[in-house]
Amino acid sequence: MGPVTGMTPDKKAKTPGAEKAAGLRQSHRMGSLPDAGDAGRPKATVVDSDSADDELTNLNWLHESTNLLTNFSLGSEGLPIVSPLYDIEGDSVPSFSPSCYQNPEKKSSTSKPPYSFSLLIYMAIEHSPNKSLPVKEIYSWILERFPYFATAPTGWKNSVRHNLSLNKCFRKVERKPVAR
Protein backbone atom coordinates (compact mmCIF):
# COMPACT_ATOMS: atom_id res chain seq x y z
CA MET A 1 0.00 0.00 0.00
CA GLY A 2 1.61 3.05 0.85
CA PRO A 3 5.24 3.32 1.03
CA VAL A 4 6.41 4.79 4.19
CA THR A 5 9.36 6.74 5.10
CA GLY A 6 10.70 7.08 8.48
CA MET A 7 12.34 10.02 9.93
CA THR A 8 12.99 9.58 13.49
CA PRO A 9 11.35 7.06 15.57
CA ASP A 10 11.43 7.25 19.21
CA LYS A 11 13.17 5.10 21.55
CA LYS A 12 15.10 6.10 24.50
CA ALA A 13 17.81 4.19 26.10
CA LYS A 14 15.98 1.50 27.82
CA THR A 15 17.16 -1.96 28.30
CA PRO A 16 20.86 -2.03 28.63
CA GLY A 17 22.41 -3.38 25.56
CA ALA A 18 19.51 -2.67 23.41
CA GLU A 19 17.68 0.34 22.26
CA LYS A 20 19.76 3.18 21.34
CA ALA A 21 17.71 5.91 20.07
CA ALA A 22 16.44 8.97 21.57
CA GLY A 23 14.26 11.76 20.72
CA LEU A 24 10.74 11.87 19.70
CA ARG A 25 8.65 13.73 21.99
CA GLN A 26 5.10 14.55 21.87
CA SER A 27 5.22 17.87 23.49
CA HIS A 28 1.83 18.32 24.86
CA ARG A 29 -1.14 17.13 23.11
CA MET A 30 -1.19 17.41 19.43
CA GLY A 31 -3.49 19.81 17.85
CA SER A 32 -3.49 20.41 14.23
CA LEU A 33 -0.52 20.11 12.09
CA PRO A 34 0.02 22.63 9.45
CA ASP A 35 0.14 19.83 7.09
CA ALA A 36 1.22 20.69 3.71
CA GLY A 37 -1.58 18.89 2.21
CA ASP A 38 0.19 18.65 -1.04
CA ALA A 39 -0.51 15.68 -3.13
CA GLY A 40 -0.50 12.46 -1.35
CA ARG A 41 -4.04 11.77 -1.14
CA PRO A 42 -4.25 8.15 -2.12
CA LYS A 43 -2.25 5.97 0.00
CA ALA A 44 1.37 6.22 0.47
CA THR A 45 3.54 7.10 3.21
CA VAL A 46 6.63 8.94 3.00
CA VAL A 47 8.80 11.00 4.92
CA ASP A 48 10.07 13.87 3.36
CA SER A 49 13.13 14.45 5.19
CA ASP A 50 13.30 18.07 5.76
CA SER A 51 10.25 20.06 5.96
CA ALA A 52 8.07 19.31 8.76
CA ASP A 53 10.87 19.19 11.13
CA ASP A 54 8.90 20.24 14.03
CA GLU A 55 10.86 18.46 16.55
CA LEU A 56 14.48 18.55 15.80
CA THR A 57 14.99 16.77 18.99
CA ASN A 58 14.39 13.56 17.31
CA LEU A 59 16.72 14.09 14.47
CA ASN A 60 19.60 13.68 16.80
CA TRP A 61 19.96 10.00 16.87
CA LEU A 62 18.98 9.70 13.31
CA HIS A 63 22.37 10.78 12.25
CA GLU A 64 23.91 8.04 14.22
CA SER A 65 21.72 5.51 12.63
CA THR A 66 24.75 4.27 10.88
CA ASN A 67 25.80 2.42 13.91
CA LEU A 68 22.42 1.08 14.47
CA LEU A 69 22.07 -0.30 11.04
CA THR A 70 25.54 -1.61 11.06
CA ASN A 71 24.33 -4.40 13.14
CA PHE A 72 22.03 -5.36 10.41
CA SER A 73 22.80 -6.47 7.01
CA LEU A 74 22.56 -3.18 5.44
CA GLY A 75 24.73 -3.61 2.44
CA SER A 76 23.09 -6.67 1.21
CA GLU A 77 19.69 -7.47 2.24
CA GLY A 78 18.37 -10.92 2.47
CA LEU A 79 21.00 -11.55 5.03
CA PRO A 80 19.28 -12.96 8.00
CA ILE A 81 20.87 -11.65 11.03
CA VAL A 82 19.08 -14.31 12.76
CA SER A 83 22.05 -16.18 13.75
CA PRO A 84 21.12 -19.74 14.33
CA LEU A 85 22.45 -19.45 17.73
CA TYR A 86 21.01 -21.01 20.67
CA ASP A 87 18.06 -19.45 22.12
CA ILE A 88 16.75 -20.57 25.29
CA GLU A 89 13.53 -19.37 26.41
CA GLY A 90 10.26 -21.01 26.40
CA ASP A 91 8.45 -17.94 25.57
CA SER A 92 8.35 -15.30 28.07
CA VAL A 93 11.00 -16.38 30.35
CA PRO A 94 13.42 -13.76 31.31
CA SER A 95 15.39 -16.45 32.93
CA PHE A 96 18.75 -15.22 33.89
CA SER A 97 19.54 -11.65 33.93
CA PRO A 98 16.79 -9.40 34.90
CA SER A 99 16.96 -7.86 31.54
CA CYS A 100 18.96 -8.63 28.54
CA TYR A 101 22.48 -8.24 29.54
CA GLN A 102 23.53 -10.28 26.64
CA ASN A 103 23.85 -9.26 23.11
CA PRO A 104 20.62 -7.85 21.96
CA GLU A 105 21.37 -8.60 18.41
CA LYS A 106 21.51 -12.16 17.34
CA LYS A 107 19.37 -14.64 18.99
CA SER A 108 15.89 -14.28 17.86
CA SER A 109 13.79 -17.18 17.00
CA THR A 110 10.83 -17.37 19.13
CA SER A 111 11.46 -14.55 21.40
CA LYS A 112 10.50 -11.03 20.97
CA PRO A 113 13.16 -8.81 19.56
CA PRO A 114 14.56 -6.25 21.96
CA TYR A 115 13.53 -3.55 19.61
CA SER A 116 10.33 -1.69 19.78
CA PHE A 117 7.99 -1.51 16.86
CA SER A 118 9.14 1.96 16.16
CA LEU A 119 12.69 0.78 15.74
CA LEU A 120 11.68 -2.22 13.76
CA ILE A 121 9.78 -0.09 11.34
CA TYR A 122 12.52 2.44 11.18
CA MET A 123 15.10 -0.18 10.41
CA ALA A 124 13.00 -1.64 7.69
CA ILE A 125 12.49 1.69 6.08
CA GLU A 126 16.06 2.75 6.42
CA HIS A 127 17.21 -0.39 4.81
CA SER A 128 15.19 0.34 1.76
CA PRO A 129 16.90 2.14 -1.08
CA ASN A 130 14.60 5.03 -1.11
CA LYS A 131 13.79 5.19 2.49
CA SER A 132 10.24 4.33 1.84
CA LEU A 133 8.36 1.17 1.40
CA PRO A 134 4.86 -0.15 1.47
CA VAL A 135 3.41 -1.57 4.58
CA LYS A 136 3.50 -5.03 3.21
CA GLU A 137 7.19 -4.74 2.70
CA ILE A 138 7.67 -3.66 6.21
CA TYR A 139 5.89 -6.73 7.37
CA SER A 140 8.09 -8.90 5.21
CA TRP A 141 11.26 -7.24 6.29
CA ILE A 142 10.46 -7.75 9.90
CA LEU A 143 9.33 -11.27 9.28
CA GLU A 144 12.52 -12.06 7.53
CA ARG A 145 14.77 -11.09 10.34
CA PHE A 146 12.50 -11.90 13.20
CA PRO A 147 10.81 -15.21 12.69
CA TYR A 148 9.23 -14.60 15.97
CA PHE A 149 6.50 -12.73 14.24
CA ALA A 150 5.84 -15.57 11.92
CA THR A 151 3.71 -16.99 14.61
CA ALA A 152 2.76 -16.18 18.06
CA PRO A 153 1.21 -12.85 18.45
CA THR A 154 -1.85 -11.90 16.70
CA GLY A 155 -2.13 -8.36 15.92
CA TRP A 156 1.48 -7.36 15.63
CA LYS A 157 0.67 -5.98 12.25
CA ASN A 158 -1.92 -3.90 13.89
CA SER A 159 0.74 -2.59 16.17
CA VAL A 160 2.96 -1.83 13.24
CA ARG A 161 0.26 0.15 11.57
CA HIS A 162 -0.54 1.79 14.81
CA ASN A 163 3.01 2.96 15.21
CA LEU A 164 3.10 4.12 11.66
CA SER A 165 0.20 6.37 12.31
CA LEU A 166 1.04 7.37 15.79
CA ASN A 167 4.58 8.47 15.28
CA LYS A 168 4.95 11.55 13.28
CA CYS A 169 8.24 10.15 12.24
CA PHE A 170 6.60 8.20 9.54
CA ARG A 171 4.96 9.92 6.71
CA LYS A 172 2.67 8.59 4.11
CA VAL A 173 3.69 9.30 0.61
CA GLU A 174 2.28 8.75 -2.72
CA ARG A 175 3.64 5.81 -4.52
CA LYS A 176 6.88 6.93 -5.93
CA PRO A 177 9.27 8.75 -3.70
CA VAL A 178 9.95 11.16 -6.42
CA ALA A 179 13.56 11.95 -6.26
CA ARG A 180 15.47 11.38 -3.18
Place this chain on the structure above:
DNA sequence: CCTCATGTAAACACGG
Protein backbone atom coordinates in the same frame (compact mmCIF):
# COMPACT_ATOMS: atom_id res chain seq x y z
C1' DC B 1 1.80 9.43 42.72
C1' DC B 2 2.06 11.05 38.21
C1' DT B 3 3.79 11.14 33.61
C1' DC B 4 5.46 9.09 29.60
C1' DA B 5 6.64 5.42 26.37
C1' DT B 6 5.29 1.17 24.60
C1' DG B 7 2.28 -2.75 23.47
C1' DT B 8 -2.25 -4.49 22.27
C1' DA B 9 -6.95 -4.80 21.10
C1' DA B 10 -10.44 -2.87 18.74
C1' DA B 11 -13.59 0.34 16.46
C1' DC B 12 -14.04 2.63 12.01
C1' DA B 13 -13.47 5.10 7.69
C1' DC B 14 -12.15 4.02 2.87
C1' DG B 15 -10.76 2.26 -1.41
C1' DG B 16 -10.11 -1.84 -4.23
Place this chain on the structure above:
DNA sequence: CCCGTGTTTACATGAG
Protein backbone atom coordinates in the same frame (compact mmCIF):
# COMPACT_ATOMS: atom_id res chain seq x y z
C1' DC C 1 -19.29 -8.02 0.84
C1' DC C 2 -14.59 -8.79 2.20
C1' DC C 3 -10.00 -7.35 2.86
C1' DG C 4 -6.01 -4.31 3.45
C1' DT C 5 -4.68 -0.09 4.91
C1' DG C 6 -4.70 3.98 7.86
C1' DT C 7 -6.42 6.53 11.83
C1' DT C 8 -7.77 6.85 16.37
C1' DT C 9 -9.41 5.33 21.28
C1' DA C 10 -8.90 3.07 25.18
C1' DC C 11 -6.52 0.31 28.43
C1' DA C 12 -2.63 -2.07 30.60
C1' DT C 13 2.21 -1.83 32.06
C1' DG C 14 6.68 -0.64 33.29
C1' DA C 15 10.26 2.85 33.83
C1' DG C 16 11.48 7.17 35.73
